[in-house]
Amino acid sequence: MFIDFFLALRHARLPVSLREYLTLIEAMDAGVAAYDVDDFYYLSRACLVKDETNLDKFDRVFGTVFKGLEPPEDGETVEIPEEWLRKLAERELTEEEKALVEALGGWDKLMETLQKRLEEQRGRHQGGAKWIGTAGTSPFGAFGYNPEGIRIGQEKNRHNRAVKVWDKREFQNLSGDVELGTRNIKVALRRLRRFAREGAASELDLPGTIDATARQGYLDLRMMRERHNAVKVLLFLDVGGSMDPHVRVCEELFSAARTEFKHLEYFYFHNCLYERVWRDNRRRTSETTATIDVLHTYPHDYKVIFVGDAAMSPYEVIHPGGSVEHWNEEPGAVWLQRLLDVYAHAVWLNPVEEAWWDYTASTKLLRQVFGGRMFPLTLGGLDQAMRRLSK
Amino acid sequence: MTRSFAGTDTYVATRDLMVAVNAAVTLERPLLVKGEPGTGKTILAHEIAKALGVPLIQWHIKSTTKAQQGLYEYDAVARLRDSQLGDARVHDIGNYIVKGRLWEGFTCDVRPVLLIDEIDKADIEFPNDLLLELDRMEFHVYETKETVVAHHRPIVVITSNNEKELPDAFLRRCFFHYIRFPDRETMERIVAVHFPDVHKRLVHEALTAFFEIRDVPGLKKKPSTSELLDWLKLLMAEDIPPETLRSGDGRKLIPPLHGALLKNEQDVHLLERLAFIHRREGK
Numbered sequence: 001m002f003i004d005f006f007l008a009l010r011h012a013r014l015p016v017s018l019r020e021y022l023t024l025i026e027a028m029d030a031g032v033a034a035y036d037v038d039d040f041y042y043l044s045r046a047c048l049v050k051d052e053t054n055l056d057k058f059d060r061v062f063g064t065v066f067k068g069l070e071p072p073e074d075g076e077t078v079e080i081p082e083e084w085l086r087k088l089a090e091r092e093l094t095e096e097e098k099a100l101v102e103a104l105g106g107w108d109k110l111m112e113t114l115q116k117r118l119e120e121q122r123g124r125h126q127g128g129a130k131w132i133g134t135a136g137t138s139p140f141g142a143f144g145y146n147p148e149g150i151r152i153g154q155e156k157n158r159h160n161r162a163v164k165v166w167d168k169r170e171f172q173n174l175s176g177d178v179e180l181g182t183r184n185i186k187v188a189l190r191r192l193r194r195f196a197r198e199g200a201a202s203e204l205d206l207p208g209t210i211d212a213t214a215r216q217g218y219l220d221l222r223m224m225r226e227r228h229n230a231v232k233v234l235l236f237l238d239v240g241g242s243m244d245p246h247v248r249v250c251e252e253l254f255s256a257a258r259t260e261f262k263h264l265e266y267f268y269f270h271n272c273l274y275e276r277v278w279r280d281n282r283r284r285t286s287e288t289t290a291t292i293d294v295l296h297t298y299p300h301d302y303k304v305i306f307v308g309d310a311a312m313s314p315y316e317v318i319h320p321g322g323s324v325e326h327w328n329e330e331p332g333a334v335w336l337q338r339l340l341d342v343y344a345h346a347v348w349l350n351p352v353e354e355a356w357w358d359y360t361a362s363t364k365l366l367r368q369v370f371g372g373r374m375f376p377l378t379l380g381g382l383d384q385a386m387r388r389l390s391k
Numbered sequence: 392m393t394r395s396f397a398g399t400d401t402y403v404a405t406r407d408l409m410v411a412v413n414a415a416v417t418l419e420r421p422l423l424v425k426g427e428p429g430t431g432k433t434i435l436a437h438e439i440a441k442a443l444g445v446p447l448i449q450w451h452i453k454s455t456t457k458a459q460q461g462l463y464e465y466d467a468v469a470r471l472r473d474s475q476l477g478d479a480r481v482h483d484i485g486n487y488i489v490k491g492r493l494w495e496g497f498t499c500d501v502r503p504v505l506l507i508d509e510i511d512k513a514d515i516e517f518p519n520d521l522l523l524e525l526d527r528m529e530f531h532v533y534e535t536k537e538t539v540v541a542h543h544r545p546i547v548v549i550t551s552n553n554e555k556e557l558p559d560a561f562l563r564r565c566f567f568h569y570i571r572f573p574d575r576e577t578m579e580r581i582v583a584v585h586f587p588d589v590h591k592r593l594v595h596e597a598l599t600a601f602f603e604i605r606d607v608p609g610l611k612k613k614p615s616t617s618e619l620l621d622w623l624k625l626l627m628a629e630d631i632p633p634e635t636l637r638s639g640d641g642r643k644l645i646p647p648l649h650g651a652l653l654k655n656e657q658d659v660h661l662l663e664r665l666a667f668i669h670r671r672e673g674k
Contacts, residue, residue: 015559017563019563019564020563023418023420023566026418027414027417027418030417030418031417032410032413032414032417032418033410033414038406039406039410042406042407042410042411043410043411043414045407045411046407046410046411046414046415046422046566046567046568047414047566049567050423050559050562050563050565050567051562051567052425052569055569210467210468211467211468213471214467214468214470214471215467217471217474248609
């Protein structure tokens with residue numbers, strides 16, 4: 001019945017399965033949404049979408065499949081060539097209506113008036129005898145040359161047609177590739193959380209002991225290992241310069257990460273990693289830590305997250321002395337490689353939109369250094385990055 | 392067929408929510424509800440029960456809740472104690488089976504509403520452990536070797552705050568609804584339902600102030616419906632005149648009694664800072 005719709009959803013990479021499709025058919029069969037497009041939209045949404053990040057995608061697919069519309073972002077009014085209307089009129093109009101057209105001064109006159117009124121008219125119109133709109137007696141409504149497929153002034157139409165709720169795209173904000181809030185970041189970071197019972201079995205498992213004792217009828221002590229989040233994270237944040245516009249998301253990421261991981265060590269750097277990093281940005285010139293010490297201090301099971309826009313002169317990455325702030329003996333790429341040699345699990349999060357990455361030489365370079373493990377700082381990107389880290 | 396759900400006199404349900412609820416009721420599948428905190432996810436189950444006139448069974452999930460606890464628990468400790476005291480009850484293991492919420496729902500005389508609240512709080516395996524039970528609406532009690540089958544399939548409402556992702560297999564069996572934050576019109580209806588005799592101008596000014604605050608970028612926690620209702624209650628109790636809520640002159644960007652709306656020190660600071668900038672520019 002709605003196979004095309006279902007396939008279109010799959011094609012748009014919405015995770016729908018046959019089971020959900022059958023549920024939809026079953027619900028239609030049970031008359032949950034009987035003969036109402038809105039209800040059908042709501043019902044299919046409830047059946048087929050299981051995550052709010054997919055709602056927007058769903059709306060778009062629904063719009064295209066059921067209306068044959070252009071995708072909603074292209075909402076401009078398109079001029080209808082006069083030719084088409086004429087052809088259509090010939091096909092659609094009855095003899096009396098054609099006579100009526102003649103009575104109004106012929107087709108050309110009619111088109112002229114239509115043009116004029118379209119220009120004059122602002123806003124939606126319903127009823128009445130002059131303006132173009134719905135349910136009116138104006139010549140421009142009564143002829144019915146606006147059946148399925150042709151529409152005059154799509155935007156105006158939008159307001160009076162409740163049918164197209166999916167055109168509003170209200171769930172755009174929830175899409176996985178946009179909004180980042182502290183809470184969202186926390187949820188994404190939680191991917192990385194891995195509670196594990198490590199070490200020797202040293203804790204008394206009281207509920208287990210009581211249960212075992214009661215079942216056996218004699219005292220049966222049970223022990224268990226201590227449970228804690230086993231993930232350790234090293235966070236490197238780029239500060240200053242081109243990073244300034246991204247301060248807010250970085251702050252959010254940082255505050256979320258701080259509460260999420262027990263073992264979180266963070267360091268700041270500028271543009272690219274060199275021989276020194278620092279912890280307090282105000283005292284970046286006086287209190288620094290040697291990068292080599294960082295590599296020696298934290299064991300290799302730490303997971304490394306770099307946050308930076310990776311936008312700089314390529315020399316800052318590949319040439320000694322390329323740094324804009326000081327003379328560096330070794331190029332940034334060498335330091336990054338050193339770090340990556342120690343820590344197998346590392347990713348680079350980039351607050352710049354992914355589409356622009358290829359236009360910056362340094363971004364490409366760093367991406368190479370990281371073996372493609374660069375992800376956009378969006379919810380989707382964060383998610384991918386965390387998956388990558390936990391592999 | 393059971394009566395369909397169309398909101399109640401204390402709950403404003405949007406059309407999409409009604410369709411989702413009715414689909415879940417008709418097809419006897421669980422309904423998974425998500426949404427911003429404070430948009431009425433838990434209340435929904437209460438209202439469905441009220442609208443359909445059936446009992447509500449609530450199961451609040453905590454991080455330590457196990458799926459088994461929803462079915463039944465075997466109280467081995469009580470049995471051991473009874474055996475030492477020579478109680479005759481000890482010979483029947485059935486005396487020590489404690490019914491869980493699901494069992495309660497399955498054996499209810501009428502078709503109840505079963506609320507599984509904040510399912511994402513539990514362990515990641517929790518939803519998977521309930522798959523079969525929610526699907527078939529039956530489970531087996533190993534200790535007594537009996538199978539509990541639902542008399543009536545309960546209307547299951549599950550809420551989630553998105554703290555953990557739910558497994559696909561589980562999601563496939565549910566209807567899903569995301570409660571969107573209500574727009575101004577719906578909000579006015581919600582307020583009217585809760586405070587029918589509230590001053591109309593007060594509501595207008597309060598809603599304006601409320602949506603303005605929600606629009607302030609960078610808030611840690613945007614105030615939601617339940618906070619608005621609390622705030623209105625306070626405003627009415629304190630008899631604040633509507634005029635003081637008007638934020639047109641920038642000086643009043645921080646509304647009176649803002650403690651009900653903003654639950655976070657940083658957010659209050661942020662608003663204060665904005666008000667300050669406003670004032671400076673206004674000069």
